[in-house]
Amino acid sequence: MKTTDRRDPVCGMDVGRLTAPETALYREKTYYFCSVECRDRFVKDPEVFISGSRTGTGIRCKACRTEIYDESYTREGGPYCCEKCYFRDTFLGSVLEEMEGVFLATIEAFVHAIDAREHEVGDHSYRVTQFAMILSREIGITGRALVDIYCGSLLHDIGKIGVPDSILLKQGRLSPEELAVMAQHPETGYRIVSHIGYLSRVAEIIRSHHELYDGTGYPRGLKGEEIILGARIFAVCDTLDALTVDRPYRHAIPFAEAKEYILSVSGTRFDPRVVDAFLRAEGLLEEYVAKIMI
Template sequence: MEVKFLTQIGTGSSATQVREVLLAAVKAIVQAVGERDRYTRHHSQNVAEYAKIIARELDLPSEQVESIYLAALFHDIGKIGVPDQVLNKPSKLEENELLLIREHPLIAGRILESFGEFRDILPAITQHHEHWDGSGYPFGLIGEAIDLGARIIAVADAFDAMTSDRIYRPGMPQAQAIDILSKGAGQQWDPRVVNAFINWWEKTYNPRGRHDWQMKHIQTIYQNFLKDTTGGKVLLLDEKEIEQFLKPLQCFAELPIENGLHLSWSRQLFSDWLGELGLDQVYQQTYQLVFSELVSNMLKHAEKGTIQWGRNSAGEIVLIANDQGQGFVLEKLPQSIMVSGFSTKKSLGWGLPFILEHCRQLVIAKTESGTFIAIKLGCEQIEDMGQTI
């Protein structure tokens, strides 16, 4: 009856008026859902605002942003069909109760599917509980097969749910929720959407800090790849672990690198230092090339930084580059390792494959200023291991 009534209104009314009536009707349902559960009364509005923020951070067209906002506003209307005793249960839900809750995206779809005005946003609503890795519901979709609006709403929905008080638990601090989103990127949530939201959150709530979510996400995704591909040579560190890594290092020199002249000067100093160590000539030449590759790539990626070198307590030669700026792009690590000469900009060198071939370990960490890259080289045929440097 309601569908027929709205259709009849449309007979003598403009499309704008019909849309306004439809919106008012659906918003009434949203409000009714909120009135049934005081803990989620403002949830849909919050999710809609967060979804709009994410969509804008992704530079989506304004019309698409508004569609995603509307879908987020309506994403939970299907809960109108969930019994009160399940919706407001203060303890863990039983399996049959979970099945009832998981029906709400489909119920929402059935409520809205008869209205042509809302057909474009139905996928975002019915799929907002799908997971990036395919473990979600109700369809078990994977990755980009999930509607982009749904992927955006999923992140907005999770963040507001985690940070809001519920009948069964208090809300958590925003920073903790951000950490959970970062760990779930690439598993429960689309990494690109998580990236957009956390970048906005950092700018808004943590402008002087830096959340190390990217490193945590990359460590999760790449740990098996790095182990299998490099034989364990590549180690990813959190920024807080850098100090511990540097403790055994006896530094010989630390120099600024901002142009080609700095590169030539530092390379000559490093070459002289290798000669003083009594290192075999073949190793000297190889390590000079490794040094050049590391410093030249620093200039290509970040335009400036510092280079330092010395030896650690095991006698290994250690080279350390600290990029300042964007630095090395960690998301490109697989290509950098597997493709000779790969770079996010023009590269004339051999890249990481050459460095990996001749080093014992490559250590990478994101820092507040850029990227920390350390290379451990062998100490073969150094005549005086006890030499003071």
């Protein structure tokens, strides 16, 4: 009897709800992977990832300083331990000090736990962060502001820590009272993060990530440029992810259809400046959507 394990043994990501994860069979057991890269690393030497006994190599990931036990992730500028670290270093490497990469890797692990509690598909928070980095770079954002958008996108749902499981995990439509509780999570997230020195600048992104360009969002009903730019970028990225990943209540739609929807609400839900950046970067965004590279 073949057994299954829906956690990627290379990067540790829960891939149980990905539409079509990569797979490999080893000793009559099927292993699942978030990407071709993780699968290929596993296939080269499965025992490195499942035996529990690893010989130190002294080689550490450039981004997070984790020791690398197999062949390093071969991308320019490496070595890297995984695709996440390569992506982070590509967009933020010239800005971060050495220990900040370790700090961000810790935040990513914490956010993965938040997504897992809500049974999000894969790493929702990390996917929208990838999209946000692509759009931010297209708009021309650099330096510390880019780090702030990275952290704000990753931590956007941290306020859901304060939402009871009975509401967060409820199957079906929420009551008006339950919706009111759920709608508090941006303010809760703001309060959690705003007093942390390193993250104080990202608190406003967290607080505003459900605001809409026409003023119909929440919690404060901000409009246009009253909404911090990082949150205006996030709004487009969150919608792109929501539309292009399978959910329990509906199937994903193709990137082209998601693009048409985003265009149709430019100027109402979304900042036209951000939508213009979306169009300029659509090739790269579509590539990331297709890979579900998380």
